[in-house]
Amino acid sequence: MNSMDENITFKKILSLSHEKIEAHFSKNSSDFVVRERALYEFSGKGEHLILHICKKDLSTKEALKILSEFSGAKIKDFGYAGLKDKQGLTFQYLSLARKFEEKLKNFSHEKLKILDIFYHDNKLKIGHLKGNSFFIRLKKVNKINALKLE
Numbered sequence: 190m191n192s193m194d195e196n197i198t199f200k201k202i203l204s205l206s207h208e209k210i211e212a213h214f215s216k217n218s219s220d221f222v223v224r225e226r227a228l229y230e231f232s233g234k235g236e237h238l239i240l241h242i243c244k245k246d247l248s249t250k251e252a253l254k255i256l257s258e259f260s261g262a263k264i265k266d267f268g269y270a271g272l273k274d275k276q277g278l279t280f281q282y283l284s285l286a287r288k289f290e291e292k293l294k295n296f297s298h299e300k301l302k303i304l305d306i307f308y309h310d311n312k313l314k315i316g317h318l319k320g321n322s323f324f325i326r327l328k329k330v331n332k333i334n335a336l337k338l339e
Contacts, residue, residue: 212334222278223277225281233308240285245279253283259293266289270315284313
């Protein structure tokens with residue numbers, strides 16, 4: 190182990206002692222929801238738009254392509270804190286130069302919505318997120334296993 194490894198602390202989050210639980214899970218927009226949690230509050234000023242988006246069954250890259258085609262911005266002009274799953278309903282933040290704001294006013298897409306727009310001083314970069322919260326629906330869970338999950 191090198192000196193870097195010695196400084197790493199792993200925290201056990203949850204430990205369960207029961208047997209395996211049988212359940213059915215399908216990764217779709219009704220059963221799998223991911224919400225990105227911003228690392229910091231947006232300043233309300235600056236040269237960047239922060240787009241709070243909701244996308245259904247689209248990868249982050251596919252969402253960027255759609256927004257790029259609509260706004261005229263290049264994909265590399267967008268910033269994002271992390272990639273989100275393609276399957277499911279996902280909420281995340283993207284950044285873009287403020288000059289594209291007017292072109293996004295009439296944006297409409299069946300699988301992608303801009304929920305809110307904020308202003309900020311800098312472009313989002315990978316890692317600019319506090320984390321993600323998840324909603325996962327398990328189906329076909331019997332009563333005993335449901336009690337174990339509680």
